[in-house]
Structures are given as C-alpha cells and as structure tokens.
Amino acid sequence: MPASHSQLAANQLPSPFPEGWYFVATRADIPRGGLFRKVWMGEDIIVWCDDQGTVCVAESHCPHLGSDLGPEAGGSVRDGRLVCPFHGYQFDAVGQCVATPYADPPRTAHLQVFPTQEINGLIFAWYGIDGRTPQWELHPDRPTREGWSSPSIRTIRFPGHPQETTENSVDLAHFRYVHGYGSFQRAGRIQVDGARLVSSFDFRTVRKVFGFSAFTMDLSAITQIFGLGYSFVEIREHFIGVDLRLWVLATPVDGTLIDLTLVSQVREIRNPGRRIVGLGFLPVGWRAPIFNKFMAAQQMGDVLQDVAIWSRKQYRSRPRLCRSDGEIMPFRAYCAQFYPEAGDRSGAPSAGSHRTVP
Ligand code: FES
Ligand SMILES: [Fe+2]
Structure with a gap:
C-alpha cells in the first residue's frame, strides 16, 4: 500500500540544512589572494583570502548587477580585495564594497557574508536559519597542533543528511553489527550542554597491519558533537599507548548530497608496543605520520561501511x-x-567576523 502524505511527512527531517557551523575548506586550500566558488548548504558561495590572511566566505553574486564573482566568470582578488569581473566593484573581507572604478562606492553594496572561524587549519562558516547570527560557539576548548602529526584529510560525497551521519555516535548497536567492534561499552550517559553533546565509550577491535599481522586494539573514545556539522573524537589506544583524534565534518551540499570530511591526527609516539610490526624501529618523527596513515585508512574503511x-x-x-x-x-x-x-528565529543577518586559533 502506498505511504500516505502524513506518513511521508513523519519520515522526513525538518530541513536538509540544519543551523550550525559547517566545514568550508582547509586553510591550505585558500592561499592569500586565492579565490574559489562552491555549493555549500544549498548556497553558491565564494571563498577568498585577503593579504592579512583573513578568510571571507560570501554569497557568490555581486550586489551591483548580479555578476558571478567566481574565477570562472573572471572574479579575482587584487591588492587584498575581491574584484567583480563585470564593472570592477571591489569588496573587503567583511563584504563591504569599498571602491568602484568610476564613482564612490554605494554604501548599500554589501555582500552577504557568512561568519567564519578556524580550528587547527580547518575553516568553518556559520549557517543561520533566516540569516541568524551565530547562536553558539564551536568548540571553546580548542585543540592545538602541538605534538600532533600533520593531519590526514579526506572527503567523500554521497546522498545523506548530517543528522543521520551524526546519529552514528549514539547508535550503539551498529558499532558491533556494522563495524564488528567487540566489548563495546558506554562509559556513562550522553551529556548535553546547549549545542554540545558528549558521548563516551570503550571498545575493542582487531586490525591487520599492512595486510598481514592482526593485533587487538583496546580503545576509549570521547566524542564531542557541536551541531550536526562538527564531531570531534578523541581516542586513546591502551595497548600501544597512542592518542588519536578525528574530526568528522558533515556538510550538506545541495539538499541531497553531503560531503563528509575526515581529518585524523596521531600524537607523537614515544613507546610503541612491540606487537606493532616495525613501528619501534622507525625514527620517532616517522612513527606518528605512518601510524596516522594506517589509522586514517582504517577510519575510512569504517566510514565506507556506514x-x-x-x-x-x-x-x-x-x-x-x-x-x-x-x-x-x-x-x-x-x-x-x-x-x-x-x-525562535530572532537575530540580525550575519555580519562578517573571523576567529583564528592556529
Ligand atoms: S555586477 Fe559586479 S560590479 Fe557590476
Ligand atoms: Fe559507524
């Protein structure tokens, strides 16, 4: 029997674009003077960087006569300003038109700018429903880079919703059934504090190193979720004594597809357990990057199962x-x-702001 309208509505999430902070690009993707355009949260945006290193994420069409500002149409960054290819209006990194080639800039010529913040070289922008300003902070106790391997970053695109991917962290049964984790135990109930949700658990998994030697990993994980676009997982492996961390960043593209970006790092490894083949013989500086590559491949394998x-x-x-x-x-x-x-939708349309934590 076909589903009724009310059944269909009951089985739909309220929006493909929930409010929150969503990943845009890495700092390395946006060199000074760099510019690109993409579809993000159902919006055509341009992403660019001025001479001071301030990243600007803005709507991609000019408030003058509507030209596309992306590089494909001829948009560029010159002397730290975004320049429209159609009549040469120039915009600063908060989206204000500050010059035109032939008259005073109209004060009302302002690009809609999405507030941004940066964590560990990852740039996020705020998507507010009806243009609401940021309602909460992303990760106030910021992870720093010191002592960690350089990140491994991968993005996959598929039909999905960020609530469904984030729900994975609290879906205990699937860990055993889809990923084959053993001895899975929740370490306390989930804690919710405003936009932050914390979920902790311990588990065991058997992994093969480079295809041949299986070893058992005993892991404790603490996941901090800040909205549906940002999950940060801190993992302690007890047998080898390795700390890992993983960002899982779900970003809606167009209402159907999402980009899932995985960013993983391993803390410097000083005393690897002997059962990790060869790891103890490697120079200290090589251990974390090699182990990070190994773990990143494992994590991607898990995610592909999901x-x-x-x-x-x-x-x-x-x-x-x-x-x-x-x-x-x-x-x-x-x-x-x-x-x-x-x-509930109060709050003025967003004005540009950028916070950086290196
Ligand atoms: S459309 Fe951009 S300057 Fe005219
Ligand atoms: Fe999963």
Whole structure:
C-alpha cells in the first residue's frame, strides 16, 4: 500500500540544512589572494583570502548587477580585495564594497557574508536559519597542533543528511553489527550542554597491519558533537599507548548530497608496543605520520561501511527501538535546536567576523 502524505511527512527531517557551523575548506586550500566558488548548504558561495590572511566566505553574486564573482566568470582578488569581473566593484573581507572604478562606492553594496572561524587549519562558516547570527560557539576548548602529526584529510560525497551521519555516535548497536567492534561499552550517559553533546565509550577491535599481522586494539573514545556539522573524537589506544583524534565534518551540499570530511591526527609516539610490526624501529618523527596513515585508512574503511547504509536509508521519525539501542531519542531531542521554529528565529543577518586559533 502506498505511504500516505502524513506518513511521508513523519519520515522526513525538518530541513536538509540544519543551523550550525559547517566545514568550508582547509586553510591550505585558500592561499592569500586565492579565490574559489562552491555549493555549500544549498548556497553558491565564494571563498577568498585577503593579504592579512583573513578568510571571507560570501554569497557568490555581486550586489551591483548580479555578476558571478567566481574565477570562472573572471572574479579575482587584487591588492587584498575581491574584484567583480563585470564593472570592477571591489569588496573587503567583511563584504563591504569599498571602491568602484568610476564613482564612490554605494554604501548599500554589501555582500552577504557568512561568519567564519578556524580550528587547527580547518575553516568553518556559520549557517543561520533566516540569516541568524551565530547562536553558539564551536568548540571553546580548542585543540592545538602541538605534538600532533600533520593531519590526514579526506572527503567523500554521497546522498545523506548530517543528522543521520551524526546519529552514528549514539547508535550503539551498529558499532558491533556494522563495524564488528567487540566489548563495546558506554562509559556513562550522553551529556548535553546547549549545542554540545558528549558521548563516551570503550571498545575493542582487531586490525591487520599492512595486510598481514592482526593485533587487538583496546580503545576509549570521547566524542564531542557541536551541531550536526562538527564531531570531534578523541581516542586513546591502551595497548600501544597512542592518542588519536578525528574530526568528522558533515556538510550538506545541495539538499541531497553531503560531503563528509575526515581529518585524523596521531600524537607523537614515544613507546610503541612491540606487537606493532616495525613501528619501534622507525625514527620517532616517522612513527606518528605512518601510524596516522594506517589509522586514517582504517577510519575510512569504517566510514565506507556506514556510507553503504546512509546513502540508501530512510529517516524514521518513530523508530521501533529495542532496549540496547542506546540514546537515539535523547540525541534527536538535542538535534531539535538546530531547526528553529519561525517564532525562535530572532537575530540580525550575519555580519562578517573571523576567529583564528592556529
Ligand atoms: S555586477 Fe559586479 S560590479 Fe557590476
Ligand atoms: Fe559507524
């Protein structure tokens, strides 16, 4: 029997674009004077950087007569300003038109700019429903770079929704069933504090090193979720004594596809366990990068197992859960804040701002 309208509506998430901070690019992707355009959160945006290193994420069409500002149309960055290819209006990094080639710049010529912040070389921009200004902070206790390997960064694109991918962290049953983790145990209940959700668990997994030697990893993980675009996982491997960290960044593209970016790092390894083949013989400076490559490949393998499910699944607003399913419904209650109702939507359209934590 075909599903009724009310059944279909009940099985849809409120929006493909929940409010929050979403990954745009790495700092390395945007050199000074660099410029590119992309589709992000259903918006055509341009991303560019002025001479001071300030990154600007803005709408991609000019407020004068609507030219595309991207490089394909001839848009460029000159002397630290974004220059429109059509009549030469120039914009600063907060989106204000500061010069034209033939008259005073109109004060009302202003690009819509998305506020940005930077964490560990990753640039995020705020997507506010109806142009709301940022309602919460992304990760106030910032991870620093010191003592960590250079990041391994990979992005995959598939049909999906950031709430569905983020729900993975609280979906206990799937860890065993999809990923084969053993001895899976929650280390306390999830904690919600405004836009932050913390979930902790311990588990065991058997991995092969370079295809031949299997070893068992005993892991503890703490996941901090800040909205549906940003999950930060800190992992301690107890047997070898390695600290890992992983960002899982889900970014809606066009309402159907999402980009999932994985960023992983390993802390410098001083005393590797002997069962890691060859790791103890490597110079200290090589261990973390090599182990990071290994772990990044493992993480991507895990995510591809999830993608096979995510890209084909339907949302169930009233899932028929069993006792061991974990905290799916408290997680969904937490998610509701990222779909503000019309009555909650106060806040002026965003003005540009950028925070940097190297
Ligand atoms: S359309 Fe951009 S300067 Fe005219
Ligand atoms: Fe998973």
